Amino acid sequence: MAKTFVQDGKSLPWTNGTGSDLSSGDPVVIGEQIGILAVDIANGASGTVYMEGVFTVPKVSAAEIGQGESVIWDASEGAFEDSLATPATGDVSGCCAAWAAAAAGTTTVQVKLNVGVGTVA
Template identity: 35%
Template sequence: MATNYVQRGENLTITGPAATGGEPVFEGAIVGVALHSALAGQPIDVATHGVWEMPKVAADEIGTGDVIYWDDSVSLATTTETGNNELGVAVAAAAVDAATVNVRIRAF
């Protein structure tokens, strides 16, 4: 019997950057969504799996399966890779002017 199992890993408690509940958190290779707000250096619980509704750049037309990035400068999901962190994959299309997109978080 295995005795070194720690946890399922769907939610992790990390010490990382300042975070706002419901927004993405990027810490090294860990990508997740903050389950509550925390200041930098405080423990934060992050969900590392699941599909999350995220606000998006209005000008982006997003197709199902498109890679989604997070633009920290405006706190919006986007299809623009340059200068942004990979968040996950769109699980449904989102038209131009749509306010949100459903994103499956990229498991690390």
């Protein structure tokens, strides 16, 4: 193994500075990336965030998302939106792709985290 190896990069230690306590499974924005909390993390505390994998996450109910479609994290809704949405300030584009289709009227979607490709509006 290389002398410069740090870790496999599938998870990240993170300190919650959001002002709110967060729960395991919650999506969080870290820089231009989306991660999923592995554990509950109180405001000011540290914990592990998954940066790779497939997760069931909140979806804007009106959004219709196709399998493989790039999705947008809608910061104001706290949920993912389809690729036709216009990103607003704080939204993250290109951070995830739909693992499975999700019809309008549903409130969750399975997404695969895309490491290193997010863009914050």
